[in-house]
Amino acid sequence: MPTFNLKINNKAYTVEAEMDTPLLWVLRDHLNLVGTKFGCGIGQCGACTVHVEGNAMRSCLIQVSQSEGMNITTIEGLSEEGDHPVQQAWKEVDVPQCGYCQSGQIMTASAFLNKNSNPSETEIRNAMHGNICRCASYNSIEKAVKVAADKIK
Amino acid sequence: MTPSKQSNFSRRSFLKTSALASGGMLIGFNLFNACKSDAKVPVDISQLNFNDFNAFIKISNEGKVTIFSINPEIGQGVKTSMPMIIAEELDVPWDDVYVQQAPLDTKNFNNQVAGGSQSIRQNWEPLRQTGATAKQMLVNAAAARWGVSPSECTAKQGVITNSKGDKLGYGDVVLEAAAMQVPENVTLKDPKDFTIIGKGTSNVDIDGIITGKPLFGLDYKEEGMLYASVLRPPAFGQVLESFDATAAKAIPGVIDVITIGEKARNFLSKGYVSWTATLSGTDKVVVIAKTTWDAIKGKKAIKAVWKDESPLESTEFHNKTLLDLLDGTSFKTMRSDGDIDKAFAEADEVLERTYESSFLPHNTMEPMNFFANVSADKIHLVGPTQTPEEVAKSVAVLLDRNVDDIYVEMTRMGGGFGRRLYSDFALEAAEISNTIMKPVKMVSTREDDMTTGVYRPATKYRIKASIKNGEISGYQLKEAAVGGNMYGLIPNFFPAAAISNYQVDVANYNSNITTGAWRAPYTNFLANAEQSFFDELAELMGVDRVQLHLDLLEKAKQNLDPKIEYIPERLQGVIKLATEKANWGHAKEGVYQGFSVYYCHNSHVAEVADIVMNNGLPEVKKVTVAVDCGVVVNPLGAKNQVAGGVIDGIGHALYGELTFNNGIPQSNNFDTYQLIRMGQTPQVDIHFVDSDIAPTGLGEPTLPPVGAAVANAIYKATGQRLTKQPYINHIKVEKILS
Ligand code: FES
Numbered sequence: 001m002p003t004f005n006l007k008i009n010n011k012a013y014t015v016e017a018e019m020d021t022p023l024l025w026v027l028r029d030h031l032n033l034v035g036t037k038f039g040c041g042i043g044q045c046g047a048c049t050v051h052v053e054g055n056a057m058r059s060c061l062i063q064v065s066q067s068e069g070m071n072i073t074t075i076e077g078l079s080e081e082g083d084h085p086v087q088q089a090w091k092e093v094d095v096p097q098c099g100y101c102q103s104g105q106i107m108t109a110s111a112f113l114n115k116n117s118n119p120s121e122t123e124i125r126n127a128m129h130g131n132i133c134r135c136a137s138y139n140s141i142e143k144a145v146k147v148a149a150d151k152i153k
Numbered sequence: 154m155t156p157s158k159q160s161n162f163s164r165r166s167f168l169k170t171s172a173l174a175s176g177g178m179l180i181g182f183n184l185f186n187a188c189k190s191d192a193k194v195p196v197d198i199s200q201l202n203f204n205d206f207n208a209f210i211k212i213s214n215e216g217k218v219t220i221f222s223i224n225p226e227i228g229q230g231v232k233t234s235m236p237m238i239i240a241e242e243l244d245v246p247w248d249d250v251y252v253q254q255a256p257l258d259t260k261n262f263n264n265q266v267a268g269g270s271q272s273i274r275q276n277w278e279p280l281r282q283t284g285a286t287a288k289q290m291l292v293n294a295a296a297a298r299w300g301v302s303p304s305e306c307t308a309k310q311g312v313i314t315n316s317k318g319d320k321l322g323y324g325d326v327v328l329e330a331a332a333m334q335v336p337e338n339v340t341l342k343d344p345k346d347f348t349i350i351g352k353g354t355s356n357v358d359i360d361g362i363i364t365g366k367p368l369f370g371l372d373y374k375e376e377g378m379l380y381a382s383v384l385r386p387p388a389f390g391q392v393l394e395s396f397d398a399t400a401a402k403a404i405p406g407v408i409d410v411i412t413i414g415e416k417a418r419n420f421l422s423k424g425y426v427s428w429t430a431t432l433s434g435t436d437k438v439v440v441i442a443k444t445t446w447d448a449i450k451g452k453k454a455i456k457a458v459w460k461d462e463s464p465l466e467s468t469e470f471h472n473k474t475l476l477d478l479l480d481g482t483s484f485k486t487m488r489s490d491g492d493i494d495k496a497f498a499e500a501d502e503v504l505e506r507t508y509e510s511s512f513l514p515h516n517t518m519e520p521m522n523f524f525a526n527v528s529a530d531k532i533h534l535v536g537p538t539q540t541p542e543e544v545a546k547s548v549a550v551l552l553d554r555n556v557d558d559i560y561v562e563m564t565r566m567g568g569g570f571g572r573r574l575y576s577d578f579a580l581e582a583a584e585i586s587n588t589i590m591k592p593v594k595m596v597s598t599r600e601d602d603m604t605t606g607v608y609r610p611a612t613k614y615r616i617k618a619s620i621k622n623g624e625i626s627g628y629q630l631k632e633a634a635v636g637g638n639m640y641g642l643i644p645n646f647f648p649a650a651a652i653s654n655y656q657v658d659v660a661n662y663n664s665n666i667t668t669g670a671w672r673a674p675y676t677n678f679l680a681n682a683e684q685s686f687f688d689e690l691a692e693l694m695g696v697d698r699v700q701l702h703l704d705l706l707e708k709a710k711q712n713l714d715p716k717i718e719y720i721p722e723r724l725q726g727v728i729k730l731a732t733e734k735a736n737w738g739h740a741k742e743g744v745y746q747g748f749s750v751y752y753c754h755n756s757h758v759a760e761v762a763d764i765v766m767n768n769g770l771p772e773v774k775k776v777t778v779a780v781d782c783g784v785v786v787n788p789l790g791a792k793n794q795v796a797g798g799v800i801d802g803i804g805h806a807l808y809g810e811l812t813f814n815n816g817i818p819q820s821n822n823f824d825t826y827q828l829i830r831m832g833q834t835p836q837v838d839i840h841f842v843d844s845d846i847a848p849t850g851l852g853e854p855t856l857p858p859v860g861a862a863v864a865n866a867i868y869k870a871t872g873q874r875l876t877k878q879p880y881i882n883h884i885k886v887e888k889i890l891s
């Protein structure tokens with residue numbers, strides 16, 4: 001099996017996997033970074049969202065072979081102490097219900113606010129539209145993104 | 154009719170204590186039954202015995218409180234709200250309280266509480282008693298040390314004070330308290346003195362969730378664990394004939410390809426029901442691999458041949474079958490008041506409408522999965538299940554093992570909505586591990602989950618009402634459902650008692666497509682039908698929609714039938730609150746309002762939907778909700794539940810649809826099945842009725858009425874009455890009035 005050198009959360013990893021293995025499963029099964037979730041496997045739900053070079057990407061659609069050399073950040077590496085402004089806002093608003101989709105939501109929101117720290121309501125709703133929350137915590141997510149934006153500004 | 158239903162908590166010996174060897178006091182208690190007389194609270198915290206007690210509270214020498222909760226969390230917040238109730242009566246600062254998920258025990262399951270809307274209601278009184286009893290023991294211990302009477306002492310925020318002003322922390326007296334007699338009578342707080350209940354409290358798992366800690370079933374791992382992907386029949390009605398695994402076995406990460414099914418068939422032959430397609434008695438091909446991806450890839454490489462065992466059904470067939478049932482005479486009458494036929498015969502006017510709904514998959518965000526490690530001496534099972542008792546008992550039968558050898562651990566669940574009440578996934582995992590005798594995790598893909606589910610049954614209602622002298626003189630509800638839907642209590646919901654000639658009739662078609670509980674079972678579509686019908690009925694009668702309801706409820710108050718489930722006063726209360734907050738009847742230009750009200754899961758809910766039309770399609774802007782669910786224990790969690798139910802209800806009423814063609818579900822992932830997303834989501838404006846009645850369900854009751862509120866608003870905007878779900882398929886764009 002081929003090996004790949006990955007840079008995840010500022011750490012170097014070498015993994016042995018099939019070429020076509022999605023980054024999602026390398027993170028979860030090979031590296032034990034299980035904060036990145038499996039929801040659909042086809043890029044439709046956003047549960048698996050990670051940052052690749054600072055952009056929110058669907059790790060279920062990226063093959064491990066394409067991830068070599070990239071700077072990858074997962075929910076585990078978003079902040080040292082779990083206190084990234086987006087995480088703080090999520091806690092303040094108490095967003096999660098079952099919680100399963102939330103690391104993906106947080107990764108989408110944090111990448112978005114990095115590029116636009118003063119978003120309008122419409123911009124927030126558009127940015128978060130790709131992430132499904134089956135518990136429908138959307139009102140709280142919307143509010144938390146606003147709270148986070150205020151913290152970042 | 155009483156305004157509140159008292160919980161049947163009788164004071165028995167439900168609580169015992171010990172002094173911990175490591176310091177501090179341990180309280181064991183039982184929420185449902187008395188403790189066994191020989192039950193002992195351990196002195197070593199690692200020896201907690203959940204056979205004898207179903208929960209424990211530890212109070213340390215520093216006064217810190219740890220609650221070992223047996224409640225699994227499925228997203229309804231019970232893991233937070235139950236400890237809040239104990240801490241309130243114990244009177245400790247919430248910041249000093251820690252909640253730890255206790256592993257489940259398999260031996261004494263009648264003690265276990267598997268979360269859900271009802272659990273708060275059932276445990277309200279016992280949880281308060283527990284906290285208050287522990288507090289009283291601490292007070293008694295302090296009083297004894299001071300040599301004063303306990304009545305001269307008060308306890309607040311973890312500190313006991315006597316009349317001279319001396320103070321002792323709970324931690325200072327835990328050892329003496331542990332040796333005290335358990336008091337038989339304790340006083341509960343006056344609800345107006347609550348300091349924790351009614352204050353918004355964050356989810357106790359929040360830190361783990363926002364940092365991606367392994368909390369869920371899918372995250373669970375053990376040394377040497379393998380992964381399994383199961384190939385099941387593509388169509389309901391098919392079974393495996395043969396398969397070729399050559400290509401799958403050539404994949405490097407694939408370890409083995411096996412079949413399972415024999416144990417499941419055996420299990421079914423003992424009289425157990427087949428909840429889902431995954432347990433239909435067919436052989437299934439299982440790919441065992443080193444990683445999830447290898448297993449999924451291996452499964453795709455299997456070449457399988459399936460044969461038909463029973464008829465393969467399609468959606469047209471279901472539609473025709475259910476409509477034929479509605480037209481036919483093979484009904485079972487669930488409730489009959491007065492003389493419905495006479496009412497129709499003598500009516501000035503009759504309104505009759507048929508409402509139709511689709512099958513719905515649960516689509517929990519975390520797909521089904523379960524870990525099993527079957528060995529010669531024991532069976533270890535871990536995963537997201539709402540029914541650990543069922544899992545243990547079923548696996549014992551499945552593998553012909555002693556239930557005492559089975560140890561079930563529950564993880565946090567990535568959503569339930571009813572799906573995790575069925576334990577097919579745990580049985581599969583157990584049969585796989587039993588075959589390979591290794592620790593293994595069965596993982597379903599989204600496609601597996603959506604196409605081999607246990608669905609909300611496709612259901613049709615026909616509602617008929619008669620009007621005589623400007624009053625509703627008769628009301629008849631007929632249900633035709635795949636697999637059966639309505640159960641005992643529903644016929645006693647509104648408008649039973651409000652209309653003198655009243656009848657509910659049901660008919661079922663038994664399909665090979667598996668159906669079962671789905672969020673707010675039985676009423677999730679019924680409320681849509683009923684509340685759309687009343688909107689049309691009010692219009693036909695030329696009366697105000699809201700006033701019609703208030704008047705009918707006035708009539709219901711005169712009916713003293715004890716079987717009636719709803720409380721008219723409480724329904725009137727939420728109607729008034731919702732319409733006032735929504736500014737009902739005074740919508741802004743371009744905004745159309747729809748109203749709906751419903752009682753279910755012991756809670757009373759009224760909703761007003763505000764919609765606007767955007768390019769010929771309705772956009773739900775806002776939903777105003779009034780909820781009477783008794784005491785709101787945790788407003789933060791409660792608001793999440795309410796908003797979630799409303800948005801989920803809108804999503805499924807507008808978009809939810811699973812059709813079948815020759816037994817094959819026609820959607821299998823989120824590209825072909827539409828779930829509501831952020832951009833389609835209204836703001837939910839939530840108002841709770843002030844109450845000190847025991848809390849009732851919140852996970853379900855806001856969902857059923859909302860589809861009708863939206864449909865009624867769409868009618869105002871377009872003049873079109875929507876009777877078929879998903880509504881989005883039936884909105885005629887040219888019908889827009891504006
Ligand atoms: S799992 Fe990647 S988008 Fe759904």
Ligand code: FES
Binds near residue numbers: 102132518
């Ligand atoms: S919180 Fe459950 S899926 Fe989002």
